[in-house]
Amino acid sequence: MTNPTDELPAPRVEDDALLEHLRRAAGAERLLVALDFDGTLAYFTEDIAASRAVDSAEAALETLAGLPNTWVAVISGRTMDFLHSAVDPHRRMLLSGSHGGEYDLSILGPEATSSGIELGSTQQTLLDQAVSATRDLVDRHPGAVAEYKPGGVAFHTRTLENPGDSDEALATMHAEFSALEGLRITPGEMVMECSVLTSDKGQAVTALINAVQPDVTLFAGDDVTDEHGLAVLGPDDLGIKVGPKDTVAPYRVADPDAMGAVLAQLAELRQG
Numbered sequence: 001m002t003n004p005t006d007e008l009p010a011p012r013v014e015d016d017a018l019l020e021h022l023r024r025a026a027g028a029e030r031l032l033v034a035l036d037f038d039g040t041l042a043y044f045t046e047d048i049a050a051s052r053a054v055d056s057a058e059a060a061l062e063t064l065a066g067l068p069n070t071w072v073a074v075i076s077g078r079t080m081d082f083l084h085s086a087v088d089p090h091r092r093m094l095l096s097g098s099h100g101g102e103y104d105l106s107i108l109g110p111e112a113t114s115s116g117i118e119l120g121s122t123q124q125t126l127l128d129q130a131v132s133a134t135r136d137l138v139d140r141h142p143g144a145v146a147e148y149k150p151g152g153v154a155f156h157t158r159t160l161e162n163p164g165d166s167d168e169a170l171a172t173m174h175a176e177f178s179a180l181e182g183l184r185i186t187p188g189e190m191v192m193e194c195s196v197l198t199s200d201k202g203q204a205v206t207a208l209i210n211a212v213q214p215d216v217t218l219f220a221g222d223d224v225t226d227e228h229g230l231a232v233l234g235p236d237d238l239g240i241k242v243g244p245k246d247t248v249a250p251y252r253v254a255d256p257d258a259m260g261a262v263l264a265q266l267a268e269l270r271q272g
């Protein structure tokens with residue numbers, strides 16, 4: 001069997017401080033490599049079902065997941081169903097979906113606790129109201145898309161017939177979600193999401209650290225929701241922002257291809 005990283009160009013990380021931190025991370029006894037998905041491993045696409053990790057990242061994660069004392073995790077706002085089908089079909093990773101609402105830790109063995117989402121009746125009523133408001137707004141904005149999740153719903157504007165209406169449509173969705181008491185509202189890239197859950201990616205990173213007990217954790221993300229995850233990292237850990245948004249992370253890369261190069265470099269260093 002060929003090593004996936006053998007088929008790719010040599011990784012190039014040009015930020016010396018990041019490269020030095022990657023070297024230290026690669027030498028850790030136990031290493032957790034946790035990534036956001038959309039905007040971090042995958043470029044944005046119009047069809048939300050079609051996005052996939054860039055080849056370099058996918059190959060590096062495959063290599064890392066096969067190394068001893070090394071755990072790969074994806075922590076995403078996506079549903080667990082999407083993560084299973086599109087991100088980790090071979091079940092090599094730890095997964096958290098719905099912004100920390102769902103977990104699949106089954107690679108750690110039968111004693112690890114995986115959990116889905118079960119809503120109480122009050123939560124279900126609230127979610128039904130949010131779904132109804134989202135459907136109404138989709139009907140008023142041709143090209144808009146509703147994405148349904150076990151604990152929430154997302155209103156997408158990337159495919160609007162009138163792209164200039166996006167900001168106003170997102171603001172309307174925000175206002176309508178705000179009128180429903182108890183929803184957690186999460187703006188994102190051409191999306192307005194809400195959830196009846198209270199979890200966030202900081203809780204997800206913490207849960208995975210507790211489960212794996214790593215000496216070093218890498219977490220990378222591109223959006224506001226990822227800041228919760230970046231904020232819980234310790235001084236030896238490695239926080240990376242993908243793209244231009246404000247961040248608490250000490251390191252930054254431009255896009256998913258650059259993130260793929262970082263992961264390939266890490267895989268090469270840890271294999272060595």
Ligand SMILES: O=P(O)(O)OC[C@H]1O[C@H](O[C@H]2O[C@H](CO)[C@@H](O)[C@H](O)[C@H]2O)[C@H](O)[C@@H](O)[C@@H]1O
Pocket residue numbers: 036037038039043044045046047048051075076077078079147154156157158188189190191193223225
């Ligand atoms: O936590 P993430 O893995 O970053 O997921 C955040 C949301 O990403 C998805 O929406 C974004 O990507 C779509 C596909 O590229 C794009 O069309 C959309 O405009 C973006 O907002 C996903 O659909 C959401 O469920 C995630 O919560």
